[in-house]
Amino acid sequence: MTGFDFDTIVRTAPYLFKVGLAFTLKLTVLSTAGAIVLGTLLAMMRLSSSRLLSGVAGAYVNLMRALPLILIIFWFYFLVPYIVGWVTQAGRPIAVGGFTSALITFILFEAAYFCEIMRAGIQSIPSGQAGAGYALGLNYWQVMGKIVLPQAFRNMTPLLLTQMIVVFQDTSLVYVLSLTDFLGAANNVAQRDGRLVEMFVFAAVVYFIISYTASRLVKVVERRMAIAR
């Protein structure tokens, strides 16, 4: 056991990527999609003229942003079975599985951050745009869905993608639920084969390459959009 053992990496690569990275990417994409939908609804609530709606959304966002993600993961892992049991009137906790629990947690947590991005996005659209929509007889949902949100999403695409990269990194925390994401898979191999240095260096390199490449792509998207305007 001397020297840097590349062979371990090569041997376990199919497992690391097909099981570990696939899980990480699946969780990242589904969490981001869900969090953008929930975050957009929260942003609409925050900007609503109703004190109640904006108050509830504001409190939710501030609470989520004030707590560490790992704590929320624990909370939901132990709470979600009880909540599902209560909602389905089963009278007992229902096991939901680690992936579902993690997905729900990430959606609820990241929605707070996507909410702030979408709030800025909605506010970046001149109020006259909504006024013109209303003047044509469109209702609130039509004005939002057809006029304000499409423009807000467009303006905010770089920020949304950047936050998605953060989600990608955050998903590694699911190791506390003993889920096999990319880092979890690397850790499994590291413990089993006693190759801690190799596996953690390799994991760091892969996270770096993916995150860095993605953030370069965001820059390209940003520049393209600047030209299109």
Place this chain on the structure above:
Amino acid sequence: MIEFKNVSKWYGSFQVLKNCSTSVEKGEVVVVCGPSGSGKSTLIKTANGLEPFQEGEIWINGVSVGARDTNLPKLRSQIGMVFQHFELFPHLSVMRNLTLAQVKVLGRKEAEAQRRGRELLERVGLSAHVDKFPGQLSGGQQQRVAIARALAMDPVAMLFDEPTSALDPEMVNEVLDVMVDLAREGMTMMVVTHEMGFARKVADRVVFMDEGAIVEDCLKEEFFGDPEGRSERAKQFLSKILSHS
């Protein structure tokens, strides 16, 4: 057709509209003028409920704008509105700008909406620009598209909120020409503008506002033809605005 009865509006403790009463009859063209900050734009925006007001009543064809049970979207779809800054939807093509509300609000079929859209673009002289995006058009062209967009809803009346104020001088006339044609065809119009040439040409009545109140509400002939009969404030305004035209 449009009737304002003692409309008052406050922003906090500041009163922007003071007891405004006036009306626009069917087929009538009413020009609203006055110094900036006098409440003209606010007044016209209360007519379709874009600006709420606290006191008074506004009736459109027998429907009260301020009433709680009024179906505002339906009411607004019958009143066309043209804005100072055009407010075309920049992410939609010119045609889609014209068809969106026809389909969503009036429930027209896509093909029918497009046919109506094409007719109106032709009417404002922009048939060649159907598939362009608003950002590719000049200010005057954008404002003509905005007028066509409002007309596509087949409104019973049109509101214009300083439609030429944001335009380069050489583009003002192409927009005014469209508006003059509309007026001559008998469209009911309420127009906030500083274009006194337009007022002289097609207005039936002129409403003059100052500091949130309607100071003058008279026939065009009286407003321009009888300066001595005007209030002090209107005289001042007219002498400033007409000295170069």
